[in-house]
Amino acid sequence: DAKTTQPNSMESNEEEPVHLPCNHSTISGTDYIHWYRQLPSQGPEYVIHGLTSNVNNRMASLAIAEDRKSSTLILHRATLRDAAVYYCILRGNSNSGYALNFGKGTSLLVTP
Amino acid sequence: NAGVTQTPKFRVLKTGQSMTLLCAQDMNHEYMYWYRQDPGMGLRLIHYSVGEGTTAKGEVPDGYNVSRLKKQNFLLGLESAAPSQTSVYFCASSYSGGLVGDTQYFGPGTRLTVL
Numbered sequence: 001d002a003k004t005t006q007p008n009s010m011e012s013n014e015e016e017p018v019h020l021p022c023n024h025s026t027i028s029g030t031d032y033i034h035w036y037r038q039l040p041s042q043g044p045e046y047v048i049h050g051l052t053s054n055v056n057n058r059m060a061s062l063a064i065a066e067d068r069k070s071s072t073l074i075l076h077r078a079t080l081r082d083a084a085v086y087y088c089i090l091r092g093n094s095n096s097g098y099a100l101n102f103g104k105g106t107s108l109l110v111t112p
Numbered sequence: 113n114a115g116v117t118q119t120p121k122f123r124v125l126k127t128g129q130s131m132t133l134l135c136a137q138d139m140n141h142e143y144m145y146w147y148r149q150d151p152g153m154g155l156r157l158i159h160y161s162v163g164e165g166t167t168a169k170g171e172v173p174d175g176y177n178v179s180r181l182k183k184q185n186f187l188l189g190l191e192s193a194a195p196s197q198t199s200v201y202f203c204a205s206s207y208s209g210g211l212v213g214d215t216q217y218f219g220p221g222t223r224l225t226v227l
Contacts, residue, residue, distance in 0.1 A: 042221070043218030098143070
């Protein structure tokens, strides 16, 4: 299965943009890049996903490198409520099965 | 829409006791999943279901059983609880499963302690 690598933790100031990186150098051509986050004491929630083009939704933006070996989740204005563990997950033919492979993710700390 | 709900939120068991965790979803999803999350770790799939009346094993199925008698409900049973089953249990559901665009919706979790 293709694997992802994320920093263990990151810190941001409130109301500033946050760029959360994810490396996936062995990604296959049919793998989608998904992001989930888990707020403290809650279940994970879907954030965004994409294949090749950059994607935007109300929560965040996803920037995908041209060679697709890395991607970046962008929170445009971090709030205290965005403090969570963010997981970058590959889904596709190279990652068979029904489970989401969460890994350890990046713990984002947002300070006032 | 309540989304995915789990009952109970907390439970303490003694070794050897049994219990059932209930998951319910009101999104008419075909696929449902049970995960466990241990401290400092990601989620691991216990069992899943691809439709009413069907269940299958995930990554860590030992010590657990499941049933999906109704489309909206997915039950996780522990027949003889062990301290190693102390964990937070999350239920999830999705419209389609194992597909690239599939989004899983998670419940709030059940915190289980086995003494």
